Amino acid sequence: MWALTELPIVQAPMAGSQGPKLCIAVCEAGGLGSIPCAMLTPDALREQIAEIRFATKAPFNVNFFAHTPPTPDASREQAWLDRLRLYYAEFGLDPADAAKGPGRAPFDDFMCGVIEETRPPVVSFHFGLPDQNLLARVKATGAKVWSTATTVAEARWLSARGVDAIIAQGREAGGHRGMFLTDDIDAQPGLMALLPQVVDAVDVPVIAAGGIADGRGVAAALMLGASATQIGTAYLLSPQASTSAVHRAALEAGRDDTTRLTNLFTGRPARGHLNRYLREQGPMNAAAPAFPLATGAITPLRAHAEKAGSGEFSPLWSGEAAPLARKEDAGAFTRRVWDETRALVASVAKRTRR
Amino acid sequence: MWALTELPIVQAPMAGSQGPKLCIAVCEAGGLGSIPCAMLTPDALREQIAEIRFATKAPFNVNFFAHTPPTPDASREQAWLDRLRLYYAEFGLDPADAAKGPGRAPFDDFMCGVIEETRPPVVSFHFGLPDQNLLARVKATGAKVWSTATTVAEARWLSARGVDAIIAQGREAGGHRGMFLTDDIDAQPGLMALLPQVVDAVDVPVIAAGGIADGRGVAAALMLGASATQIGTAYLLSPQASTSAVHRAALEAGRDDTTRLTNLFTGRPARGHLNRYLREQGPMNAAAPAFPLATGAITPLRAHAEKAGSGEFSPLWSGEAAPLARKEDAGAFTRRVWDETRALVASVAKRTRR
Numbered sequence: 001m002w003a004l005t006e007l008p009i010v011q012a013p014m015a016g017s018q019g020p021k022l023c024i025a026v027c028e029a030g031g032l033g034s035i036p037c038a039m040l041t042p043d044a045l046r047e048q049i050a051e052i053r054f055a056t057k058a059p060f061n062v063n064f065f066a067h068t069p070p071t072p073d074a075s076r077e078q079a080w081l082d083r084l085r086l087y088y089a090e091f092g093l094d095p096a097d098a099a100k101g102p103g104r105a106p107f108d109d110f111m112c113g114v115i116e117e118t119r120p121p122v123v124s125f126h127f128g129l130p131d132q133n134l135l136a137r138v139k140a141t142g143a144k145v146w147s148t149a150t151t152v153a154e155a156r157w158l159s160a161r162g163v164d165a166i167i168a169q170g171r172e173a174g175g176h177r178g179m180f181l182t183d184d185i186d187a188q189p190g191l192m193a194l195l196p197q198v199v200d201a202v203d204v205p206v207i208a209a210g211g212i213a214d215g216r217g218v219a220a221a222l223m224l225g226a227s228a229t230q231i232g233t234a235y236l237l238s239p240q241a242s243t244s245a246v247h248r249a250a251l252e253a254g255r256d257d258t259t260r261l262t263n264l265f266t267g268r269p270a271r272g273h274l275n276r277y278l279r280e281q282g283p284m285n286a287a288a289p290a291f292p293l294a295t296g297a298i299t300p301l302r303a304h305a306e307k308a309g310s311g312e313f314s315p316l317w318s319g320e321a322a323p324l325a326r327k328e329d330a331g332a333f334t335r336r337v338w339d340e341t342r343a344l345v346a347s348v349a350k351r352t353r354r
Numbered sequence: 355m356w357a358l359t360e361l362p363i364v365q366a367p368m369a370g371s372q373g374p375k376l377c378i379a380v381c382e383a384g385g386l387g388s389i390p391c392a393m394l395t396p397d398a399l400r401e402q403i404a405e406i407r408f409a410t411k412a413p414f415n416v417n418f419f420a421h422t423p424p425t426p427d428a429s430r431e432q433a434w435l436d437r438l439r440l441y442y443a444e445f446g447l448d449p450a451d452a453a454k455g456p457g458r459a460p461f462d463d464f465m466c467g468v469i470e471e472t473r474p475p476v477v478s479f480h481f482g483l484p485d486q487n488l489l490a491r492v493k494a495t496g497a498k499v500w501s502t503a504t505t506v507a508e509a510r511w512l513s514a515r516g517v518d519a520i521i522a523q524g525r526e527a528g529g530h531r532g533m534f535l536t537d538d539i540d541a542q543p544g545l546m547a548l549l550p551q552v553v554d555a556v557d558v559p560v561i562a563a564g565g566i567a568d569g570r571g572v573a574a575a576l577m578l579g580a581s582a583t584q585i586g587t588a589y590l591l592s593p594q595a596s597t598s599a600v601h602r603a604a605l606e607a608g609r610d611d612t613t614r615l616t617n618l619f620t621g622r623p624a625r626g627h628l629n630r631y632l633r634e635q636g637p638m639n640a641a642a643p644a645f646p647l648a649t650g651a652i653t654p655l656r657a658h659a660e661k662a663g664s665g666e667f668s669p670l671w672s673g674e675a676a677p678l679a680r681k682e683d684a685g686a687f688t689r690r691v692w693d694e695t696r697a698l699v700a701s702v703a704k705r706t707r708r
Binding site for chain 1 (some may be wrong): 541567637675678
């Protein structure tokens with residue numbers, strides 16, 4: 001059973017679309033709020049944790065990427081920039097203005113220092129786990145350590161390394177896939193098949209993620225053996241999220257069949273709605289630089305297009321259940337989803353009783 | 355509510371792996387048994403229906419493909435055969451022995467005649483619906499007409515044409531995808547996201563398919579709004595299925611991450627376990643002849659390999675939940691799944707009560 005928070009609902013960390021406000025609203029409603037840290041400096045993380053602790057006494061989750069930084073490959077990165085040169089010309093921009101550097105940092109000694117100092121209740125990872133030494137330091141703080149599995153093999157790998165819970169991320173999920181033992185997106189099962197197999201394979205609690213956006217999804221995940229559920233996309237239209245205007249518009253216009261897995265924005269597969277960039281260059285493209293080095297080349301194009309109100313060059317991260325999302329206060333949504341879940345389970349129980 | 359059979363469980367029609375025996379066992383257990391007709395002659399169908407009616411008074415489902423036959427393209431088919439020439443050489447076979455003709459036939463005037471004569475309670479279609487005239491004739495027999503949707507757009511299309519129920523087929527499902535408004539496999543959502551969106555979009559009952567192999571999956575589908583569930587792969591290890599030895603072995607060895615969508619066997623995407631043929635030529639290959647004309651070239655290779663006990667050139671159709679399947683009598687399995695479903699729903703209801 002789930003004992004960490006009143007409701008078995010985790011708000012998925014969504015880098016670029018949220019800060020502490022969303023986290024606090026979910027925590028105060030009885031769910032587990034999260035903050036995405038991959039694009040934060042240690043100082044910014046310290047400030048965000050202080051802001052959360054000032055606003056709520058409830059537990060919360062800080063989420064990090066645990067990838068191995070790639071060896072920069074100047075010729076590959078230049079070739080990628082050259083491929084996007086036609087867009088730079090169209091917009092009257094100079095490819096020399098492409099952003100430099102990785103844009104996203106993995107969990108490291110500095111961030112670990114912030115964890116040791118601030119002791120958040122839950123520390124979760126995406127793309128595997130940090131090295132043994134860092135992991136031991138996080139555990140020594142007393143934090144619950146979670147990570148994401150996209151296959152049974154990944155769940156077993158995480159379980160063998162002592163995580164306290166596993167997030168089973170179905171193929172439906174929006175944003176970056178947590179995959180780390182394979183880079184083959186065809187090997188990524190849907191949640192309906194993945195979740196019970198992960199539950200059977202490991203002894204720790206399993207948190208279901210992907211395609212869950214209302215009480216029906218939460219109830220379904222509980223039936224499949226989840227201890228809790230993680231919801232992302234459905235929070236993106238809330239006033240507490242910092243979702244951009246073009247992203248909100250895409251979520252409202254999107255359909256069940258208009259998201260794709262794409263590596264065009266960062267170099268790793270992530271799910272978002274189709275736009276011109278995906279249609280013309282992807283959605284997957286083997287020439288994209290290694291994660292996260294594909295980020296720089298698109299940055300000026302995205303900024304230019306967004307300034308003109310266009311999301312055609314933006315990552316429009318979204319799970320496959322985006323059409324179920326509503327404009328709704330994040331706290332009210334969290335409570336509503338749980339009320340729906342309980343009513344639904346009770347009603348199906350009545351119908352299926354002998 | 356589901357009133358057609360005692361249990362809201364439909365046995366998925368699986369051409370090539372079953373005949374009336376499996377159908378009868380499921381019907382007698384209180385589920386809805388099915389017979390796949392795409393590879394039958396009208397006479398064989400007549401005989402199978404007679405065999406079912408002799409064995410059970412319960413309703414059953416006959417399933418047809420509703421594709422538009424392709425215009426044969428001799429040069430494309432020859433090029434495909436040339437591509438497989440290396441395997442013919444390896445096996446000492448003559449490419450001239452490749453099977454001719456389509457191998458699978460769409461629903462037509464002859465089959466419609468059998469339906470009018472035998473009046474099965476349910477007639478279901480894959481790949482859309484037959485033409486208006488044939489559809490009207492089937493409806494005039496009093497049969498319930500079902501078809502498969504893989505997206506909300508397909509569900510709306512079917513609903514507008516007056517189907518009595520829609521099978522929402524998640525990406526997890528084994529065998530041929532029923533997709534007919536798109537040929538883009540990236541546009542195929544997982545069941546967790548697809549099912550509630552289809553339920554919201556149409557007024558007819560929705561039957562959930564894909565990744566369901568035990569009571570957990572059935573309970574989850576009911577929570578997502580399904581009126582019933584369709585189970586395929588989990589029946590393939592039953593003694594009543596005619597699953598080949600190499601196929602059974604693949605199902606027992608397969609994992610959550612070892613199925614792929616492939617068009618190599620028929621020309622249309624279908625989910626099956628990886629083998630040498632998929633690894634070397636696919637899993638998807640744009641050069642494959644149009645459905646079902648890719649079938650002929652692989653037939654002698656498959657037969658030769660299977661004779662030697664190898665499934666490396668066989669379609670090893672499987673959904674993503676294959677590891678949940680057990681060797682079990684099909685009737686006992688049907689009852690067990692429903693008992694599990696009811697117990698599980700009752701137990702979660704108890705846990706989520708205030």
